[in-house]
Amino acid sequence: MNSDGKDEEMPPAQDVKTSKAAIPGQKDYLRRGTGAYRRASFALFLSGFSTFSLLYCVQPLLPVFSREFSVSPAESSLSLSLSTGFLAIAIVCAAAVSEGLGRRSLMSISLVGAAVLTIATAFAPNWHLLLVIRALQGLVLGGVPAVAMAYLAEEVDPRGLGATMGLYVGGTAFGGMSGRVLTGIFAEYFSWRPALFLIGAIGLAAAIGFIALLPPSRNFLRRPGLDPRFHARAWLGHLRNPALPFIFAIAFLAMGSFVTIYNYAGFRLVAPPYGLNQTELGLIFTVYLFGIGAASIGGLLGDRIGHFPVLLFGLALTAAGSALTLFAPLPSIILGITVLTTGFFMSHSIASGLVGKLAFGNKGHASSIYMLAYYVGSSLIGSAGGWFFAVEGWTAVVFFTLAMLGLAFMSACVAQHFARRKP
Structure with missing residues (x-):
């Protein structure tokens, strides 16, 4: 470990000269x-x-x-x-x-x-x-x-x-x-x-x-040893940040909605009148390719025109994709899943980037709360979607996800309001 507390040695000379020279107090x-x-x-x-x-x-x-x-x-x-x-x-x-x-x-x-x-x-x-x-x-x-x-x-x-x-x-x-x-x-x-x-x-x-x-x-500055009070203060500090809890809510709601559609679309598509086999059903996962492009494009657009406008657009696109799956023709359902996937990964790439931008220090702790909300949303909302599917079918699933995405959209608006006030 270096005397300045970094966890790694500085990069080789050819890497150092690619960025501004290190100046005390400057990143x-x-x-x-x-x-x-x-x-x-x-x-x-x-x-x-x-x-x-x-x-x-x-x-x-x-x-x-x-x-x-x-x-x-x-x-x-x-x-x-x-x-x-x-x-x-x-x-x-x-x-x-x-x-x-x-x-x-x-x-x-x-x-x-x-x-x-x-x-x-x-x-x-x-x-x-x-x-x-x-x-x-x-x-x-x-x-x-x-x-x-x-x-x-x-x-x-x-x-x-x-x-x-x-x-x-x-x-x-x-x-x-x-x-x-x-x-x-x-x-x-x-x-x-x-x-x-x-x-x-x-x-x-x-x-x-x-x-x-x-x-x-x-x-990065290394903190040797395990200090529970330090970590507790770090997590609580991020929860007291006026904007971050709403970004965490977006992770919970958007991921849960995305997983719900993917979890129960298969049950609908293997049943009549579609009757898809497992191979055909599995090929639907290839629409993740649109997510790859959407994540990269969303990140670039966020850097150029602002992260919150792209986040709001991505959430709206996710909701539009969910709504498209209400229509009966198979091409409409596949198109809806494609649009949903595009919007979700665009939203996720922007929201995850905003965590680092809005967090005041201890960014690893902020990221851990975001990812915890992300996976808990996948588990809880994904399971709740199954109850709607069993009781009222696909229409209920879609309206459930639209309600969750509406809450995510409102959370983004509130987070944007607080982020503008960030000193």
Whole structure:
């Protein structure tokens, strides 16, 4: 550790000269157009890809697990829900751990560990051990999402933060799609064990690329040891920030609405009059490609015309996509899901970037609350949507998501009001 408390050594000379020389009291940012900025952007894309491909790779295998291990569909879903549940818990702890270990170090350990655990899942001899490994994987992966956002907020020039955050969120979209689609294809031609092994190997390669490319931290100050009072004050400080709680609410509401549509659209589309098979249904995940583009474009637009206007547009687009799925023709439903996906990832890339902009110090703690709201919304609102679907069908699901997105839109308006008053 350097005498100034940074968690990494300064970058090589060729990287230093790409940004302004370090001046006492002035941040040494990664600036757009430099090699270090490009490497950081691609490294964070790889981290998002690896995290979400490893997390969601078991989703298309749930029916296979049910047959292979003689468990019910509800029990087979534990292979995903345990991972996401432990991930939500770990995200909160990750902010505290990264203050002592360092952002870059924690993300590297998390990505390598999660990839190795995915490979280990392919060799699980029984159902219970498979669940234990998946739970551990969620716990390990918690070191990436919140810490990645904090790294970007601390290291990237605020004028280029939106574009970089958009690329990171695009990586999460690409990973979420790839984990589902590639695992299904591999499992069809081989079996589920080689499929998980291959996904784990891809994740490990992405982790190695991340470690090789990500520039060392320049503006992070290490806090050795674990001080519970410091972390409690940091979290409470962000909750007292007048704008941030409304950004956290957007994460909860928008992610919950997005997951609700994806969770229950499948039940509608496999039933008459559509009767899609599992392969056709799985191909719908390819609309995540629109999310990749939307996240990057949204970040660029936010840097140029303002983050809140783009956030409000993205939320409105998400709501429009949800409403389009009310129409019966299959092309309208697919178009609606595409528009919904585009709007959601645009909104998420902007909202996650705003956390770093609006937080007063301890950005890792702010990011951890955002990601906690994100995953709790996925769990709670996604489950509540199932009750609406069972009682009143698809129309009720759509009106439920529209109500949640309306609240998210109002939260963005309130956050914008308070952000304008930020000193």
